[in-house]
Amino acid sequence: MTGGHTPSQHAPKRTDAVIVGAGAAGNLFAAVLAEAGKSVLVFDPGPAWKTGDLYSSSIWSRRLRWGGPAVESAGANPFGAGFNMGWGTGGAALHHYGTWPRLMPADFTMKSDFGKGLDWPIGYDDLRPFYDRVQEEVGVSGDAEAEVWRPAGAPYPLPPLQQFAQARLLQRGFHAQGMKTAPSPMAILSQDYKGRPACLYDGWCDAGCPIGALANPLVTYHPRAVKAGARFVNGAHVTQLIPGKTPRQAAGVEYIDSTGATRTAHADMVILAASTVSNPAILLNSTGGDWSRGAGNGSGLVGRYFMTHSIASVYGFFDGEETENYMGVTGAQATNMDHYGKQSLGGGAFGSLQWQLAPTMKPNDLLGVAMARADLFGADLTAFMERAVHHLAVMFGFGEGLPMLENRVELSERSGPGGMKTPRVVHSFAPESVKLSDMAAKLGLGIIKAGGASEPWAGPMATAHMMGGTIMGSDPRTSVTDSFGRSHDIDNLVIAGPGLFPTAGAMNPNFTNHALALRGAEHIAARWLS
Amino acid sequence: MQIEPAFDAHRPDGTGPNRRTLLKAAALGLFAFNVAGVEALISPAEARTRGAALSILSANEAALLEAFGEALVPGARAAGIAHFVDANLARPHHDSLLTARYLDVLPPHDAFYKAGLAALDGASRAVLGAPFAQVSAAAAKPLVAAMLPGTIAPWQGPPAALFYLAVRSDAADLVYGTRAAFARMQVPYMAHIDPPGDW
Ligand SMILES: Cc1cc2nc3c(=O)[nH]c(=O)nc-3n(C[C@H](O)[C@H](O)[C@H](O)COP(=O)(O)OP(=O)(O)OC[C@H]3O[C@@H](n4cnc5c(N)ncnc54)[C@H](O)[C@@H]3O)c2cc1C
Ligand code: SF4
Numbered sequence: 001m002t003g004g005h006t007p008s009q010h011a012p013k014r015t016d017a018v019i020v021g022a023g024a025a026g027n028l029f030a031a032v033l034a035e036a037g038k039s040v041l042v043f044d045p046g047p048a049w050k051t052g053d054l055y056s057s058s059i060w061s062r063r064l065r066w067g068g069p070a071v072e073s074a075g076a077n078p079f080g081a082g083f084n085m086g087w088g089t090g091g092a093a094l095h096h097y098g099t100w101p102r103l104m105p106a107d108f109t110m111k112s113d114f115g116k117g118l119d120w121p122i123g124y125d126d127l128r129p130f131y132d133r134v135q136e137e138v139g140v141s142g143d144a145e146a147e148v149w150r151p152a153g154a155p156y157p158l159p160p161l162q163q164f165a166q167a168r169l170l171q172r173g174f175h176a177q178g179m180k181t182a183p184s185p186m187a188i189l190s191q192d193y194k195g196r197p198a199c200l201y202d203g204w205c206d207a208g209c210p211i212g213a214l215a216n217p218l219v220t221y222h223p224r225a226v227k228a229g230a231r232f233v234n235g236a237h238v239t240q241l242i243p244g245k246t247p248r249q250a251a252g253v254e255y256i257d258s259t260g261a262t263r264t265a266h267a268d269m270v271i272l273a274a275s276t277v278s279n280p281a282i283l284l285n286s287t288g289g290d291w292s293r294g295a296g297n298g299s300g301l302v303g304r305y306f307m308t309h310s311i312a313s314v315y316g317f318f319d320g321e322e323t324e325n326y327m328g329v330t331g332a333q334a335t336n337m338d339h340y341g342k343q344s345l346g347g348g349a350f351g352s353l354q355w356q357l358a359p360t361m362k363p364n365d366l367l368g369v370a371m372a373r374a375d376l377f378g379a380d381l382t383a384f385m386e387r388a389v390h391h392l393a394v395m396f397g398f399g400e401g402l403p404m405l406e407n408r409v410e411l412s413e414r415s416g417p418g419g420m421k422t423p424r425v426v427h428s429f430a431p432e433s434v435k436l437s438d439m440a441a442k443l444g445l446g447i448i449k450a451g452g453a454s455e456p457w458a459g460p461m462a463t464a465h466m467m468g469g470t471i472m473g474s475d476p477r478t479s480v481t482d483s484f485g486r487s488h489d490i491d492n493l494v495i496a497g498p499g500l501f502p503t504a505g506a507m508n509p510n511f512t513n514h515a516l517a518l519r520g521a522e523h524i525a526a527r528w529l530s
Numbered sequence: 531m532q533i534e535p536a537f538d539a540h541r542p543d544g545t546g547p548n549r550r551t552l553l554k555a556a557a558l559g560l561f562a563f564n565v566a567g568v569e570a571l572i573s574p575a576e577a578r579t580r581g582a583a584l585s586i587l588s589a590n591e592a593a594l595l596e597a598f599g600e601a602l603v604p605g606a607r608a609a610g611i612a613h614f615v616d617a618n619l620a621r622p623h624h625d626s627l628l629t630a631r632y633l634d635v636l637p638p639h640d641a642f643y644k645a646g647l648a649a650l651d652g653a654s655r656a657v658l659g660a661p662f663a664q665v666s667a668a669a670a671k672p673l674v675a676a677m678l679p680g681t682i683a684p685w686q687g688p689p690a691a692l693f694y695l696a697v698r699s700d701a702a703d704l705v706y707g708t709r710a711a712f713a714r715m716q717v718p719y720m721a722h723i724d725p726p727g728d729w
Contacts, residue, residue, distance in 0.1 A: 363712065
């Protein structure tokens with residue numbers, strides 16, 4: 001069978017599986033199901049990006065972000081959908097930073113342990129073999145021994161990435177405070193691996209890595225899916241699921257193609273992998289047949305428990321040193337997880353904290369040097385820039401956001417493609433999460449000062465990553481899917497992506513996303529084949 | 531149907547461009563400006579110097595945006611901020627390169643820029659007694675400084691902080707985000723794939 005990009009007018013009307021979203025989870029599902037011999041059709045509203053489209057420029061990288069109908073943000077701590085959502089083949093993972101820590105065992109049992117948040121229906125041990133296999137497949141660099149906090153698992157297949165002055169200077173502060181550091185676990189190649197070249201440390205990951213050193217879907221599961229015959233239809237915005245003969249069945253999906261025509265695709269299995277924001281929006285818009293509350297929404301929880309991480313950013317100058325803050329990778333060079341324990345900060349804070357040290361800073365852009373002091377302008381900004389591009393260092397404290405019923409993806413009053421309602425994300429951090437971020441900032445200021453930085457400051461609390469909204473669980477009354485992502489209500493509907501997470505931990509989600517997707521896809525394929 | 535390999539940066543013979551190779555991005559990616567009725571693929575700075583026509587902003591709005599951009603990031607006027615923003619506003623939303631996209635500014639973005647500029651000019655006339663484009667940097671400073679904290683008054687438009695951040699970021703893109711700017715600051719650019727033009 002021949003896979004690859006297919007114009008919508010040539011898309012088959014019926015396939016074994018329809019996958020909504022050609023991002024991280026969608027490509028992994030496509031590879032596994034196509035390799036199991038299933039006919040697979042993948043829809044994505046964005047372009048069929050190729051590695052040659054990944055220009056090294058923060059300005060041009062904005063083409064890679066969500067270009068579909070605007071997502072509204074509301075709540076006390078609004079979530080930045082425009083920054084966090086991907087668009088086109090590869091999804092957000094096309095230009096993600098490849099920081100790939102595993103969740104910790106305690107992240108799976110928060111409700112049992114602390115009476116807060118939720119429990120997962122599975123534990124770390126259930127996911128461990130999938131983490132191990134995914135890291136082997138895509139190539140993760142790191143030092144498992146140096147990561148004293150790391151849960152049990154196979155060592156990384158590659159040694160850690162190279163470090164530059166910024167990382168060395170920042171780690172000095174941690175060590176002076178008696179804290180530990182380790183190279184960040186990165187899905188970026190420190191050496192040539194499986195035909196892909198090693199990283200060059202130019203820090204352009206945010207614009208997408210065209211050489212394929214970073215594990216973006218274009219160089220991991222997408223080629224496998226294409227080789228196995230999966231077909232990709234770009235410019236196709238899926239609006240809703242089509243009900244089947246019974247309420248427990250989906251017949252397929254409706255989509256708007258690049259010409260604006262409404263089309264349908266029928267399939268035995270529907271996989272929703274359209275991101276944490278779009279998955280609930282599609283389900284809530286699917287009100288055909290008996291699905292008056294939306295498809296798969298018997299629990300009333302579709303869209304609920306949306307989570308994000310808080311970020312405490314801590315900056316300082318090392319005036320006598322060239323910090324080489326333009327070298328390295330956009331993610332992080334080193335990490336510390338001494339305060340990952342849910343109550344380890346005390347003082348009314350609750351949740352895990354993960355430090356990521358020394359990300360590359362380009363002079364412009366949202367995470368660039370100029371934004372480090374958004375309050376400066378005019379001659380003051382000019383003076384700041386001259387100093388900062390060579391002497392600034394930064395570290396980010398990622399804080400856990402708790403699963404709260406009231407944080408949600410809901411439908412707004414605005415209409416998008418096909419007249420469907422567009423999503424709105426309502427998000428506020430719990431007081432103990434705000435406390436966590438405040439305390440992280442204070443802790444960080446002490447650390448960076450101890451390392452010799454002058455004039456340290458903390459930026460305003462920001463957010464990153466999106467999780468929840470279609471949470472997994474064992475009880476159909478309190479969750480949307482089972483541990484494999486199968487809808488409790490619709491037998492042939494599977495949901496994929498970090499939207500399944502019942503808790504967020506403080507870890508970047510994509511490694512866990514891959515581990516869960518591999519577990520889910522293989523389970524579905526095995527049952528299907530038997 | 532022709533299938534393009536998804537991973538096209540690594541050739542089987544190992545000749546690259548898997549190591550650092552400066553590929554020129556497709557000319558398709560460049561912005562076309564209209565100079566005296568003729569389409570030209572040029573930078574916003576050149577578009578400004580050559581008096582390229584504006585598509586979305588009026589001449590007054592462009593002058594105001596230049597003044598505000600210059601007040602935020604010195605150099606933005608000459609770098610062509612008005613032409614840069616105008617050209618992006620004229621593109622379909624999903625092709626826009628403006629940071630407004632990251633800041634969750636609800637489209638249409640032309641309305642956002644126009645309303646923000648009108649609000650700024652209104653505040654300047656009320657507080658400083660003159661249009662913003664005519665006040666000195668020193669006189670404008672307290673007014674601009676009140677935008678991020680949202681204390682600027684009177685203000686009738688999109689959230690002042692959001693407008694400040696969006697325009698400041700556009701200006702920073704042009705003044706600090708180009709190859710020439712990196713070279714000026716002695717920051718190595720190290721492109722895998724050179725962006726189209728110098729911006
Ligand atoms: C700037 C940035 C940096 C990041 N860095 C890291 C990191 O270092 N480490 C980490 O672990 N994670 C990181 N992430 C997060 C990571 O990229 C995501 O967790 C991951 O991509 C989620 O996978 P997904 O398949 O759910 O969504 P995506 O990969 O985003 O794919 C979803 C796809 O669905 C498509 N889609 C949306 N709506 C529809 C629709 N209606 N119809 C059809 N298709 C649709 C989208 O176009 C998109 O292509 C980062 C994210 C961003 C934005
Ligand atoms: S720094 Fe490494 S991973 Fe990032 S874009 Fe460059 S080569 Fe790719």
